[in-house]
Amino acid sequence: xxxxxxxxVFAVSLxxxxxxxxxxxxxxxxxxxxxxxxxxxxxxxxxxxxNPHCFLYVDVEDESGNLVNYWIxxxxxxxxxxxxxxxxxxxxxxxxxxxxxPLNDGRPGGNYINIVAADGNTYD
Amino acid sequence: xRALQNLDIRSFISxxxxxxxxxxxxxxxxxxxxxxxxxxxxxxxxxxxNNSADEMREMDTASAYGLEGTAQVGAAELASPxxxxxxxxxxxxxxxxxxGGTQHTWDTLPDxxxxxxxxxxxMYGGQNPASSVVEFLTPRYQEYFVQDMKSLADKRSWGxxxxxxxxxxxxxVRDAEEFIIxxxxxxILGAGNNRNYIRWIYTDNSGHSSxxxxxxxxxxxxxxxxxxxxxxxxxxxxxxxxxGLTEFTDQLETVERYRRVGxxxxxxxxxxxxxxxxxxxxxxxxxxxxxxSRPELRPLYNTCTDTNGPATxxxxxxxxxxxxRLPGDPLxxxxxxxxxxxxxxxxxxxxxxxxxxxxxxxxx
Numbered sequence: 001x002x003x004x005x006x007x008x009v010f011a012v013s014l015x016x017x018x019x020x021x022x023x024x025x026x027x028x029x030x031x032x033x034x035x036x037x038x039x040x041x042x043x044x045x046x047x048x049x050x051n052p053h054c055f056l057y058v059d060v061e062d063e064s065g066n067l068v069n070y071w072i073x074x075x076x077x078x079x080x081x082x083x084x085x086x087x088x089x090x091x092x093x094x095x096x097x098x099x100x101x102p103l104n105d106g107r108p109g110g111n112y113i114n115i116v117a118a119d120g121n122t123y124d
Numbered sequence: 125x126r127a128l129q130n131l132d133i134r135s136f137i138s139x140x141x142x143x144x145x146x147x148x149x150x151x152x153x154x155x156x157x158x159x160x161x162x163x164x165x166x167x168x169x170x171x172x173x174n175n176s177a178d179e180m181r182e183m184d185t186a187s188a189y190g191l192e193g194t195a196q197v198g199a200a201e202l203a204s205p206x207x208x209x210x211x212x213x214x215x216x217x218x219x220x221x222x223x224g225g226t227q228h229t230w231d232t233l234p235d236x237x238x239x240x241x242x243x244x245x246x247m248y249g250g251q252n253p254a255s256s257v258v259e260f261l262t263p264r265y266q267e268y269f270v271q272d273m274k275s276l277a278d279k280r281s282w283g284x285x286x287x288x289x290x291x292x293x294x295x296x297v298r299d300a301e302e303f304i305i306x307x308x309x310x311x312i313l314g315a316g317n318n319r320n321y322i323r324w325i326y327t328d329n330s331g332h333s334s335x336x337x338x339x340x341x342x343x344x345x346x347x348x349x350x351x352x353x354x355x356x357x358x359x360x361x362x363x364x365x366x367x368g369l370t371e372f373t374d375q376l377e378t379v380e381r382y383r384r385v386g387x388x389x390x391x392x393x394x395x396x397x398x399x400x401x402x403x404x405x406x407x408x409x410x411x412x413x414x415x416x417s418r419p420e421l422r423p424l425y426n427t428c429t430d431t432n433g434p435a436t437x438x439x440x441x442x443x444x445x446x447x448x449r450l451p452g453d454p455l456x457x458x459x460x461x462x463x464x465x466x467x468x469x470x471x472x473x474x475x476x477x478x479x480x481x482x483x484x485x486x487x488x
Contacts, residue, residue: 028286030279034189051426052285052318076317081420 032111033104041097047090071109094118159274169253177257178250183276195253202249202260204394204404211377211396215358225349228307234353236303240411265400280472282465288428292365296321296343315423340374354383373399387413
């Protein structure tokens, strides 16, 4: 859940910087690049509805046309339920759009920010 | 150059600090190559960029890395307001004030029904500057604490959660949710998303185990009494661990007091661990009644291994038979290591140093 952002506009054009807001988590997220957001679109292969973390697996077609399976870490079950996500929200074969912080070692995966499900709803 | 967008207050402060400080900023926990050479800076809030202990703990789980913090010196009093020198002295004094305690019946017990949540604050004074916590520690534990802060600043911290360890005593207190009270016993239950907590508190005058049979336990051993509608608890035999504001040793003993006030279960806890703290340490507790009664949000049994997998020490060998790893096997885990985070951090420091050097040499 992101903290509230305060938008501030500066007239100075020479020096610019980009910062992201904070997001609480219960354990280290050092394996994710929290300064970069990526978006993938693909097909759900499985959805693990478990504690301590739910996981979504998504096949994404790369530039060569090969399918790469992405591993996406999500929140614990109580938070998922509070955000409207249940065990049937993501089904194999569904097309989803995932916004996430990628793994910082380059492997296909990341920590989700939000997901647009096949039903058109966006789930945080 | 990246576009200026969506600043939050911490980002704004850091940006301004950068403009005025630039490359002449003093060395701090984020930039130092060897924190052990900076001992004279450990009690300076600026060494942690004015981050509180809690903000430092969030550093590698949030995208607030390296930003200026919002800690205020004295945000929460760390020192105990009581003059007792030991937990048992403290407990006995309160027992005397209660004239030996209130003997409740089922009809006179207070109503503590419901599920309670501890809230977002981490208790134990975490909103204080990290530097204030250092001042409260003995020299050895100052180094351990700053080592922990450095690991957070480098985004290579150790957490019990990550390795499917229990949270330990302090976490069991912080994450308490239900207080099941009877005239002669109280159970405190909690359900985190990767573990469960249970504490037994004996209010039947049976006392602690005899000394010959005392040993460290994950949630300690608790006895207590009632003073009217307040429950007072003494806990000893706590297994030393890392959790809460600082780590603690097997010598830790605590005194807690709980009382329900409206929809809040108010409490306090005093820590007595002279090996770690220069004086007894105190924190207020507050658990608010959780009003979301949806069945799908009931507490449940959880195990970290459900997604992190089973232990590696027991395995199936090449014969197809269950076997155990011994010292010398790369996957052997030493169960007698009293401070596994220390082992992790010492190896992590060396690997991280080599990793950083490779980056500098190769230019990547």
